[in-house]
Amino acid sequence: MNHDTRLCWLPFLKSWVEKGPTDCMEMARAELSTGLAALDMDAPVLIQAVPDADEGYEILTTNENITIRGGKRGVLYGAYALMMRLAAGFSPETPWTEPACPLRMLNHWDNMDGSIERGYAGGSFFFRDHHLKYDEQRILQYGRLLASVGINVVSINNVNVHSPAGLLITQTYLPELKQVADLLRPFGIRLLVAVDYALPVTYGLGTADPVSPQVQEWWKRQVSLVYQYIPDLCGFLVKADSEFRPGPHMYQRNHAEGAQPLARALKPHGGVLLWRCFVYNCKQDWRDAKTDRPMAPYEIYTPLEGQFDDNVILQIKNGPYDFQVREPVSPLFFAMPTTNKAIELQLTQEYTGQQIDLFYMPPQWQEIQKTLGENMPKYISAVSNLGDDPNWTGHDLAQANLFAYGLFAWHRNVDPAVCAQWWTRLTFGPDASCNQTIVSMLLSSREIYESYNTPLGLCWMVNPNNHYGPSPEGYEYSGWGTYLRANRDAIGVDRTTSGTGFILQYPEKLAAQYNRVETCPEQLLLFFHRLRYNYRLPSGKTLVQHVYDSHFSGAEQAKALLCAWQMLKGKIPQETYTNVEERLMRQVSNACEWRDVINTYFFRYSGIPDEHGRVIYP
Incomplete structure (x- = not known):
């Protein structure tokens, strides 16, 4: 089956991906060999490795040739950038560029039965029948798709770790997981595994109490086993004490204590622990007008500033609620200055039209970036909008969100209109009137959706x-x-100082703006007032x-x-x-x-x- 349809923004690459390359440098050469021929590129393209550059690259042009200079992964990103620029009719010349975020992550919410939680593009292309069963070419095409926009980390299983996904880090499934890691490695992509906090209980310890020496030792042994199979594993992703998931609160421990045994088991191997902050009371009595759900993450985590290990990254949803059509940024981003943080976005359109209604997301991300400024986290993740539909994203135009996410994670200040124009030209070709219509549809779609929604x-x-x-x-x-x-x-x-007081979690200047109905942004009036x-x-x-x-x-x-x-x-x-x-x-x-x-x-x-x-x- 030809999975790489016209909707992929890489139409100049043949659908069949070579399996031979074992690293990014080899993959760059293989992809250039195919793509440049299709683009009728006559000038020689040279690759030059720059020691210790890692992901950075530049594209230099002369009358005689084009040179891609960069680190081991950087030359692969440069190869895709060169071909995409040529295909879109842009100048190939690119000054030295490095990613704003060292970890640019895509979180899949795939279950091992083949379903996807909040998925709107078909089923999983990783799992079937409680095993890693997949079309190998689909995985390679997926790797190409992500690498072309610089995404370098993926978690392939649901943060709600439904059985038997907890066993992915055990001998039962590690051989299968290793094969996926091997397929994605030449694209510069590392795996992150969503783990079940209570897994030690499953293995007969009777407890997952993080201060238990037996539990700590169990995590050390298990992590060592995982790295024997996948030596470049990025780390673990954990959803704990959230929406009925187990966590340290079961043992009267806080989340810094809860993260510690996993983080310390990962540390010797260079691994990181992504710890989600989507924690709140999901059994609130509606009669209780004092408890205010958006306040929960700040109240839970800010007292723990300075207590998390240095390889723990708190993964925080962009807003204090849950990926709503319009909500303010989470106040937690402004707090805990010495703690590592990642912003979590949602590409899958759970609340924004479910890949039925058109909703182009970059204008939202641009607003978040502007509001946070220097408080924008160092790391970034997004919930995947991909599935096994032939067009990857269900709605053909929804692929623009994945394309733009990669560019946003790399540049942060990228213009939503530029992303839309580039994606449209790559996907639909050079017809100016056609492209202008599609770009206009994308750029107006968020405002349209919001106007008839909440x-x-x-x-x-x-x-x-x-x-x-x-x-x-x-x-x-x-x-x-x-x-x-x-x-x-x-x-x-009323979330002002006269109400629940949620407004006080923000820095003084922002709190003052939100607190007064006269100065509160109109789009947020009924969030705060x-x-x-x-x-x-x-x-x-x-x-x-x-x-x-x-x-x-x-x-x-x-x-x-x-x-x-x-x-x-x-x-x-x-x-x-x-x-x-x-x-x-x-x-x-x-x-x-x-x-x-x-x-x-x-x-x-x-x-x-x-x-x-x-x-x-x-």
Whole structure:
């Protein structure tokens, strides 16, 4: 089967990937040999190794030749960059460049039965029937795809480590895991394994208490075994004490104590421990108005500043909730200055349209970067949007998010428009009018989706469990801590100094901005403030009228996306056209449902009609 479809941004490379190369330098030569011939490149391309440069590279041009200079992995990144620049019609000349983030990670939430948690692009291409069963060419093509945008670490199994995935680091599965590591190594990609914190219990110790000498010794032995099979393993990824996962709180230990035995077992081998900070009370009583879920990570982790080992990296979701359409950055990024941190993004569109609705993410990342500034973490990860669908991402245009993520992880300040233009030219060719339409669709998609979704940073108006489509009160009386607190007068949770005090977790300047309704960014008003329905926004509109207008407008703009795409019929491959058209039609239906449900919800609570007399269902 030819898995490397027209949607891959590397159409100049044949779909079959050579298995022969054993390191990045050899792979660079093999890929250049194929790609340059397809690009009709006449000038010789030379590769020059730069000692100790690792991932950095530069591309130099003369009248006679082109030279890629770089470290062992850098020359591979340079090879792909050269070919992509040539294919897009850009100058190949590239000044010396090095990645902003040393670890640029992709986290798969794949289960060993072949399913993917929050996956919207088919099943796993790693696992089947509780084993690592895969098409070898698919793995090699995957390695090529990631290396072309500089991603260098992958975890292939779900952080919710469902049986038998806990055994991946045991003799039972290590031979299989080693084969995957061997396939990805020539692309400069190392494995990270999501591990079960309670695995020592499974092995008969009766406890996973991190201060137990027996537990500490068990982790040392197990880690040593893993490195015998995979000597360049990046390390482990842990979700502990979160959403019913086991962790150190079971033994009245804090998370610094909990991370210690794993981190110290990894340290002699050069391994790191990614420790997720997605920890909160998921059994909250909805009657409890004092507990505020977004406050939990800060409260749990900031007292532990200086207590984590130096090879522990706290992996923090971009916002304090859970990858919502609009939420502020997590305040934890501004705290714990001596502790290693990674930002976790989500490429899979759990809350942003599930690869049905179009949602281009880089504008969101750009805002995060701008807000965090020098507090942007050194490390970065993202939840994968890939599966075994022939086009990798379900929605053909969703592949732009993976492409842009790699560039963002490398450069940080990369322009979302530049990413969109580059990806579109590589994917769809040189037709300027076609590319302009697609780039415009991508760049407007986030604003469109947000306009018919949850308004003003309110969050959590989705259907419970599957998280697609509207259900404003689906979570309102649950234990998940995701409350809107709407009544006939007002809506939202007061998180100011007069409310839960969440605002105080931010630095003084940002806290002051968020604390006053007059200075709080409009997109976050209902995240931080409880407001009456007749509150007037700077636009002069009441809050409820803004909701009505944005939702009617959003549904119309979704229809405009579909119309714009339909104008491209005949200009792009039919399979791509059909794939995207079908999803955009579903997006229109979804947008109309959101419009009607959210407008009705606000009308029923407020009793305030639409000023323009449009249809809102009583």
